[in-house]
Amino acid sequence: MTQIAIILGSTRPGRRVDTVAQWVAEAAGRHPAVQAxxxxxxxVDIADHELPLLDEPAPAATGIYQKAHTKRWAATIDRFDGLVFVTPEYNSAIPAALKNAIDYLWAEWNHKAAGIVSFGLYGGTRAAEQLRQTLAEIKVADVHAQVAINPYVDFDFTEAEAGVCAPGERQEAxxxxxxxxILEWSRALRVLRAPAASAGPRPGPT
Structure with a gap:
């Protein structure tokens, strides 16, 4: 079975990323491969992992993780074959908390496929483009298709003050x-993920 993480990319109180991620999870549950x-x-909520500002003495590429929170985060990401990053756009960029969470790890990200669901006034597209650059550096294959959510179009404000993510059929398509x-690339990259990502110290990128 191909396991995909839906990563909530913001820790801000009052955030909207949880309602967007919930819609992603519900729509993904209707995907034929999931139903089969x-x-x-x-x-996967980075807020649940309580990661401080990067505090590992050694670079992530060495695989020498010393902090308990890093080891828990590494074990979480290591389980997955593919990733969906759900990110808002803060000042034309991804949230600092998401960048921080990415920077903690190296091999656990490598050779996995990822998609991006961004949201913001302009659909979060500038944050998505920045995220693509970061993903390339950690050897994540980001797929072409992308979902860009606009809160003024894709949210229902009749149920809650903060609104509920309720995109139409086009966004689900x-x-x-x-x-x-993501599934195609995750399967194709499986041969490269065969060695355990958390097998111990390892050299960084050359």
Whole structure:
């Protein structure tokens, strides 16, 4: 089974990333591969891991993780074959908490496929482009399809003051295409992920 993490990319109080991620999880649950038991999706909230500003003495590429919170985070990400990053756009960039969470690890990210669901006034597209640059550096294959959520179009404000993410059929169709691509690439990259990512100290990128 291909396991996909839906990563909530913000820790801000009052954030909207949780409602967007919940919509992603619900829509992903309707994907044929998930319904057939060939794939699974799981919400992964970086807020639950309580990662301080990067405090590891050694670079992540060495694999020498000393802090308990780093080891827990590494074990979480290591379980997955593919990733969906759900990120808002803060000042034309991804949230600092998401960048910090990415920087903690190295091998646990390598050779995995990822898709991006961004949201913001302009669909979060500038944050998504910045995230693509970061993913390339940690050897994550980001797929072409992307979902860009605009809160003024894709949110329902009748149920809650902060609104509930409720995109139309077009956005779910884009998400389905993105998941198709993540599954294809995750399977293709499996041979490169065969060695355990957390097998101990390892050299960094050359």
């Amino acid at each position: 038991g060939e794939a699974s999706v799981e919400l 884009l998400l389905t295409t993105m998941l198709d691509e």
